[in-house]
Amino acid sequence: MKRCNIVRVLFSKVQAKVLETLGDRCAALWNAANFRCRRAFLKGEPVPSYATLCAEFQGHPAYKALPSDIAQEVLKKLRKAWNSFFALLRLWKEGKLEKRPGLPRYWKDRRTGKRLVKLIPVKSPRSYSLDARTLSLTLPKDLRDGNSRLVLHTKGILRFHGAPKTLELRYDRAKKRWYAHQVVEIPEPARKTRPEKYAALDLGARVLAALAIEGLNRQILFSGRKIWKDFLYWTKRIAEEQSRLNRAGRKTSRQLRRLYQVRARRLRHAFIALAAEVVRVLKRHRVTTLFLEDLTGIREDMDFGPKNLLVHNFWAFRMLRNLIEAACARAGIRVVPVEPRGTSSRCAVCGSPVKRLVRHRAVCERCGRVWHADANATVNILHLGSSKGHGAEATPQKPLALRWNRHRWVSRFESAAGTPKATSGSRMAARAA
Ligand SMILES: [Zn+2]
Structure with missing residues (x-):
C-alpha cells in the first residue's frame, strides 16, 4: 500500500530563489499545456493524452527549462486533473452533483494575474534523494552553481519506510514554507490468523462515530458537539475576514488562507485522535473485521448545525472516513463498507420498529427497550455485517460517551476530574449519553 511522508524543507536565501524559479517554470509549463487542453475541450475536440502532451511539448521552452523528470511529472499531473474533471462531469450529468465542475485551473494569482508557484513534482527517486536530514534534487543546467544537485535540509520524521515513489515539493503560501511530500510503497501488514471477531462503526454528525463490538454489551x-462548535468558531472568523476583504474590494488574503488552514487542521487533529482511539479499542478486543456504514446515513442528520454547516463541508466526513480506514489498515484490521438499510428504524435486540422520541432517543415498540439511536444503529450494522441476525442479547447498557477536550477523547468522568468546572457543552454531551 502507498503511504506519504511529509517533511518541512529548510532553505537559504539563494536556495529560496532556486526553488522559486523551478516552481515558476513548472507553473509556466502547466499553464501552457493547460491552455492547449482547455482550447481542445472548448472546441469539442478530444483533450490530448499524457503521451500526446509529452510529444507536443517536448520542444517547448518551458519543458526544456526543466529536468525531464520534473517536466513529465507536471504534464502527468495536468492530465490527472483533467481525468478527475471528466469523472466529476459524468457525475454532474447523472445529477449526482449540484454544481457543474469547473475546468482545471491555471496556476496564477487571480488578483495580480501573475504565475503562481505551487509545487514541483519529481517523478522518480532517480532524480531526488530524501533521508532523515536532507533532500537533494537534480537541477536544470542553467541553475547549476558548480553543483549539479540542490541539497536542502529537512525537518520532520520519515514515518514510513519502503520503496520510494514520486515526490512533490509543495509551497504553502499561508506559511511561506516548502514541504516535501514523498510517496512510499510499503508492504501490507501481515494479518494474523485469529478467530474472526466483528465490530461496527456508524458515522454521523451529532454523534461522529458510534462503535459496537461483538460480545460487548456497551457501545x-x-x-x-465540541468539534462542530470549534469548527463554527473558525467559520465565523473566516466570514469576518471575507467581509473585511469585500469592503476592500479583494477576494483573498494570506490571513484568509491561514484561517482556512487552521480550521481544517483543528478538525483533522480531532479526527486523527478519534481514529487512533477506535483502533486502540478494536485491538484491545482483538477485532479482525470492522463494518463501516457508508456516509449516506449522514443526510438524515443534515439539519444539524446552523446554516447547514455540514452540507457545505461534506469533505470533513470523507476525511474522517479515510483516516479511520487508514488507521485500521495499519493495524491489520479489515474494513468492510456496508449500506445502511433501515439500521436506525429497527430495534437491535428484537428487530421490531422503533419510535424516535426526541432526536437521539429511540424506543422499541415491542420490547420497550430505550436506545440511544446511534448505538442502536451501530448494533444493527454489526448484525447485518456478521449476518448473525438479531441475537438474544441482554438489555443494552448505557453507551459510553466520549467527548473531545482538544487533546484527547475522554469520558465525562475523566473530564470532570480534569476540569473542575464543567461547561454547558459537556453537560449536554453527558445528557445525550
Ligand atoms: Zn425490541
Whole structure:
C-alpha cells in the first residue's frame, strides 16, 4: 500500500530563489499545456493524452527549462486533473452533483494575474534523494552553481519506510514554507490468523462515530458537539475576514488562507485522535473485521448545525472516513463498507420498529427497550455485517460517551476530574449519553 511522508524543507536565501524559479517554470509549463487542453475541450475536440502532451511539448521552452523528470511529472499531473474533471462531469450529468465542475485551473494569482508557484513534482527517486536530514534534487543546467544537485535540509520524521515513489515539493503560501511530500510503497501488514471477531462503526454528525463490538454489551459514542462548535468558531472568523476583504474590494488574503488552514487542521487533529482511539479499542478486543456504514446515513442528520454547516463541508466526513480506514489498515484490521438499510428504524435486540422520541432517543415498540439511536444503529450494522441476525442479547447498557477536550477523547468522568468546572457543552454531551 502507498503511504506519504511529509517533511518541512529548510532553505537559504539563494536556495529560496532556486526553488522559486523551478516552481515558476513548472507553473509556466502547466499553464501552457493547460491552455492547449482547455482550447481542445472548448472546441469539442478530444483533450490530448499524457503521451500526446509529452510529444507536443517536448520542444517547448518551458519543458526544456526543466529536468525531464520534473517536466513529465507536471504534464502527468495536468492530465490527472483533467481525468478527475471528466469523472466529476459524468457525475454532474447523472445529477449526482449540484454544481457543474469547473475546468482545471491555471496556476496564477487571480488578483495580480501573475504565475503562481505551487509545487514541483519529481517523478522518480532517480532524480531526488530524501533521508532523515536532507533532500537533494537534480537541477536544470542553467541553475547549476558548480553543483549539479540542490541539497536542502529537512525537518520532520520519515514515518514510513519502503520503496520510494514520486515526490512533490509543495509551497504553502499561508506559511511561506516548502514541504516535501514523498510517496512510499510499503508492504501490507501481515494479518494474523485469529478467530474472526466483528465490530461496527456508524458515522454521523451529532454523534461522529458510534462503535459496537461483538460480545460487548456497551457501545462507545464519540460526540461531535465540541468539534462542530470549534469548527463554527473558525467559520465565523473566516466570514469576518471575507467581509473585511469585500469592503476592500479583494477576494483573498494570506490571513484568509491561514484561517482556512487552521480550521481544517483543528478538525483533522480531532479526527486523527478519534481514529487512533477506535483502533486502540478494536485491538484491545482483538477485532479482525470492522463494518463501516457508508456516509449516506449522514443526510438524515443534515439539519444539524446552523446554516447547514455540514452540507457545505461534506469533505470533513470523507476525511474522517479515510483516516479511520487508514488507521485500521495499519493495524491489520479489515474494513468492510456496508449500506445502511433501515439500521436506525429497527430495534437491535428484537428487530421490531422503533419510535424516535426526541432526536437521539429511540424506543422499541415491542420490547420497550430505550436506545440511544446511534448505538442502536451501530448494533444493527454489526448484525447485518456478521449476518448473525438479531441475537438474544441482554438489555443494552448505557453507551459510553466520549467527548473531545482538544487533546484527547475522554469520558465525562475523566473530564470532570480534569476540569473542575464543567461547561454547558459537556453537560449536554453527558445528557445525550
Ligand atoms: Zn425490541
